[in-house]
Amino acid sequence: MTQKLFLSLFSIFLFLNGYAKNREIMPLDKEWLFQKKDITEPIQIYTSWDTVNIPHDWAINGPFDLNQDMQFVQVIEDGDKEAKLRTGRTGALPATGMGQYRKELFLPVEKSTQRVYIEFDGVMSNAKIYLNGEYIGERPYGYSSFSFDLTDHFKFGKKNILDVTVENKPEMSRFYTGAGIYRPVRLICTSPIHVAHWGTFICTPEISTKKGSVSIKTNINAFTEKKGKIKLITEIYDPSGKCVSSVSSSKDIMSTLLFEQNCTVKKPALWDTEHPHLYTAVSKVYFNGEQTDIYKTTFGFRTIKFDKDKGFFLNEKATKIKGVCLHHDLGPLGAAVNLRATERQLEIMKEMGCNAIRTSHNPPSIELLELCDKMGLMVQVEAFDEWKNGKCVNGYNTLFDKWAEKDLTDLIRRDRNHPCVIMWSIGNELREQDQKEGGQIARFLSDIVHREDPTRPSTAGYNNHIGAIINGLADAVDLVGFNYKHYDYQTQHENHPEYILYGSETSSAVSSRGVYKFPVKDNWTPWYNDYQISSYDMDYVPWGSAPDTEFEKQDDNEFLLGEFVWTGFDYLGEPSPYGEGAPSRSSYFGIVDLAGLKKDRYYLYQSQWSNKPVLHVMPHWTWPDRLGQEVPIQCYTNYPEVELFVNGKSMGTKRKDKSQKFLRYRMRWDNIIYQPGEIKIIAKNEKGEPCEERIIKTAGNPDKIYLKADRDTLLANGKDLSFITVEIQDKEGNLCPRDASLLFVKVNGNGKLKALCNGDATDLIPFTSNYMRVFNGKMVIIVESKDKTGEINIEVSGERLKTSFYKLTCQQ
Numbered sequence: 139m140t141q142k143l144f145l146s147l148f149s150i151f152l153f154l155n156g157y158a159k160n161r162e163i164m165p166l167d168k169e170w171l172f173q174k175k176d177i178t179e180p181i182q183i184y185t186s187w188d189t190v191n192i193p194h195d196w197a198i199n200g201p202f203d204l205n206q207d208m209q210f211v212q213v214i215e216d217g218d219k220e221a222k223l224r225t226g227r228t229g230a231l232p233a234t235g236m237g238q239y240r241k242e243l244f245l246p247v248e249k250s251t252q253r254v255y256i257e258f259d260g261v262m263s264n265a266k267i268y269l270n271g272e273y274i275g276e277r278p279y280g281y282s283s284f285s286f287d288l289t290d291h292f293k294f295g296k297k298n299i300l301d302v303t304v305e306n307k308p309e310m311s312r313f314y315t316g317a318g319i320y321r322p323v324r325l326i327c328t329s330p331i332h333v334a335h336w337g338t339f340i341c342t343p344e345i346s347t348k349k350g351s352v353s354i355k356t357n358i359n360a361f362t363e364k365k366g367k368i369k370l371i372t373e374i375y376d377p378s379g380k381c382v383s384s385v386s387s388s389k390d391i392m393s394t395l396l397f398e399q400n401c402t403v404k405k406p407a408l409w410d411t412e413h414p415h416l417y418t419a420v421s422k423v424y425f426n427g428e429q430t431d432i433y434k435t436t437f438g439f440r441t442i443k444f445d446k447d448k449g450f451f452l453n454e455k456a457t458k459i460k461g462v463c464l465h466h467d468l469g470p471l472g473a474a475v476n477l478r479a480t481e482r483q484l485e486i487m488k489e490m491g492c493n494a495i496r497t498s499h500n501p502p503s504i505e506l507l508e509l510c511d512k513m514g515l516m517v518q519v520e521a522f523d524e525w526k527n528g529k530c531v532n533g534y535n536t537l538f539d540k541w542a543e544k545d546l547t548d549l550i551r552r553d554r555n556h557p558c559v560i561m562w563s564i565g566n567e568l569r570e571q572d573q574k575e576g577g578q579i580a581r582f583l584s585d586i587v588h589r590e591d592p593t594r595p596s597t598a599g600y601n602n603h604i605g606a607i608i609n610g611l612a613d614a615v616d617l618v619g620f621n622y623k624h625y626d627y628q629t630q631h632e633n634h635p636e637y638i639l640y641g642s643e644t645s646s647a648v649s650s651r652g653v654y655k656f657p658v659k660d661n662w663t664p665w666y667n668d669y670q671i672s673s674y675d676m677d678y679v680p681w682g683s684a685p686d687t688e689f690e691k692q693d694d695n696e697f698l699l700g701e702f703v704w705t706g707f708d709y710l711g712e713p714s715p716y717g718e719g720a721p722s723r724s725s726y727f728g729i730v731d732l733a734g735l736k737k738d739r740y741y742l743y744q745s746q747w748s749n750k751p752v753l754h755v756m757p758h759w760t761w762p763d764r765l766g767q768e769v770p771i772q773c774y775t776n777y778p779e780v781e782l783f784v785n786g787k788s789m790g791t792k793r794k795d796k797s798q799k800f801l802r803y804r805m806r807w808d809n810i811i812y813q814p815g816e817i818k819i820i821a822k823n824e825k826g827e828p829c830e831e832r833i834i835k836t837a838g839n840p841d842k843i844y845l846k847a848d849r850d851t852l853l854a855n856g857k858d859l860s861f862i863t864v865e866i867q868d869k870e871g872n873l874c875p876r877d878a879s880l881l882f883v884k885v886n887g888n889g890k891l892k893a894l895c896n897g898d899a900t901d902l903i904p905f906t907s908n909y910m911r912v913f914n915g916k917m918v919i920i921v922e923s924k925d926k927t928g929e930i931n932i933e934v935s936g937e938r939l940k941t942s943f944y945k946l947t948c949q950q
């Protein structure tokens with residue numbers, strides 16, 4: 139008998155005996171019906187259904203159209219004195235409108251003694267749920283996770299029709315939201331006596347090298363008339379899977395029960411950013427001796443301390459927060475959450491030396507938190523971008539009064555066991571900062587945080603920091619986040635020595651990958667008529683600063699906890715400074731572009747944040763239009779000394795210079811006259827000995843298409859991804875750094891072309907097209923696996939270029 143057959147007979151046996159040891163978790167990810175429609179009630183007669191998989195974002199296929207989100211609006215945060223025409227603000231994609239999803243559900247008659255729940259991780263937005271035409275419930279905030287008990291409405295042994303209607307109103311966000319059921323959905327079938335939804339809360343109140351104490355609160359639901367005893371055994375498993383502690387308690391049955399248990403673990407392996415050790419608590423529920431549920435919770439042992447003078451401590455070790463803000467969209471994949479795409483973003487950030495993520499400005503996907511737990515990235519989970527006073531006509535302000543308490547409570551209950559979460563943000567740049575009632579709302583939300591999780595601080599990001607101080611918003615939170623107040627940290631620290639301060643949002647430097655503008659200058663009002671921005675990393679928005687400015691403040695002020703840079707990746711929407719009738723539809727703020735390709739700025743952060751040796755030189759060296767003119771050269775490095783050679787001639791050795799604004803964190807050779815050939819930098823150690831070098835040569839004509847995948851082997855699960863970087867190279871293999879060839883992409887075999895992205899914020903070709911121009915010589919092809927094993931063949935062609943072929947393998 140195969141193991142599979144044995145297991146299914148075993149589960150039938152369990153059901154015949156009236157109990158199930160394990161809850162069944164059924165992902166509802168395949169073959170949903172979907173249609174866009176224009177009424178809010180579910181339509182019973184279906185004419186134009188598409189079949190889609192969940193997670194699904196109906197807007198990401200495009201087409202881009204600047205009319206779609208054109209709006210006349212005053213963005214106070216950007217300094218607008220009056221309403222202006224804005225374009226591309228939410229990505230110029232068709233996210234607005236209504237949609238309906240439908241799925242057939244079936245459970246056999248034998249399960250009619252069980253409880254049935256449906257869980258949604260996030261539906262954008264105004265989701266209404268119906269089962270067999272009957273209204274079940276709704277959840278307006280598109281970022282909230284929620285669950286409904288379907289048991290009393292479910293027809294066991296028959297076909298059930300689940301309908302989900304969605305409505306995205308115009309002007310509901312300042313950035314791209316995505317559209318539809320963009321996060322996973324699952325059906326859960328449990329015994330009547332089971333651990334409730336998000337039913338455990340695990341803390342580690344005392345940790346020493348010898349032992350760690352664990353406090354476990356568990357909520358049990360008991361849907362039974364029978365009398366008897368419920369026993370809960372909680373077992374703790376260490377990172378290697380060994381059971382290292384357990385605790386057992388019993389109570390007389392009641393419909394809901396709260397168990398509070400404590401146990402200790404000897405010599406716990408701590409969770410930190412280098413060694414993110416994870417433990418698992420397994421809750422086993424018994425009723426009158428029969429096991430009725432098993433439920434697992436991942437947690438970790440770590441301490442966090444926030445000191446007003448000494449900054450942040452992780453496990454008693456002083457640790458500066460080197461964080462980035464991330465929006466929830468995955469660039470060309472839209473908002474539809476994908477595990478691998480999220481993991482890739484975090485890998486790229488981690489490699490830069492980043493140790494923390496701020497989920498600006500909304501609850502993240504569960505996938506992101508699970509990955510941060512595993513990879514060792516700390517997280518600030520943020521709840522809201524607005525409270526009662528809207529930034530957008532149909533924004534969260536329309537929901538605040540009715541839903542804020544529930545949305546925030548649910549967020550914390552969902553996420554409070556993750557060791558990666560270190561603080562809860564109750565909001566970003568609230569308009570209430572300059573209003574008297576602001577302090578009261580901040581206290582209301584901060585109290586919810588403390589009630590639901592006494593182990594972590596509340597915080598918020600204040601851009602009108604003086605208003606927030608005067609109106610009591612700053613006093614209401616445990617950690618006072620300043621957005622773009624690098625110039626005022628010291629003064630406010632002196633005026634309010636009790637505040638624990640940090641940069642909740644910093645820099646907002648802007649750049650386009652591979653673009654360099656002349657003359658090179660410190661520029662707080664960047665605007666160029668090709669709608670691109672210089673990568674010399676001295677361009678930033680009027681309220682922002684160059685990365686160097688914030689580094690300086692962080693380095694010179696021990697009291698600051700650290701910073702969250704705006705942003706790690708480019709994102710859809712908010713194309714500042716080109717948001718007013720320009721072709722742009724995505725941001726320029728990213729340290730990494732929308733395709734996931736590194737901009738020069740990446741290496742500036744890496745040189746400051748990581749302890750790996752970093753040596754990076756810019757710009758490229760192909761300037762036929764600048765013969766005999768100045769092309770300044772800059773280097774990002776953490777080596778003490780670097781010598782530059784242009785066509786073999788030394789241009790001098792440089793060290794960083796603390797006394798000057800753009801010399802403390804970078805090395806510069808400003809007066810270099812361009813001649814074709816090569817530039818070479820040699821990094822030297824303290825003794826002046828050469829350690830590493832980089833050479834950039836002037837490129838010849840485009841000749842070939844070079845392809846390199848981040849992973850050559852994919853899982854045959856229909857959702858794994860390979861990101862293939864494309865480079866246009868000359869005959870010698872040099873990148874053609876200004877090339878814009880149009881490429882055509884074919885994918886055959888056991889994978890499909892998921893998206894193309896070149897990182898150019900002005901490109902209005904849909905990501906799901908099979909052709910696209912490279913941007914400054916590069917783009918990324920995203921290939922998705924199918925369910926079958928075998929080869930995936932990729933062919934990329936372009937005029938006057940040799941066609942390239944690439945092979946991926948899809949395996950179990």
Ligand code: GAL
Pocket residue numbers: 215498499566567601621643646679682704712
């Ligand atoms: C901040 C805001 C962010 C983003 C950023 C751009 O004011 O919190 O969401 O808009 O500016 O610089």
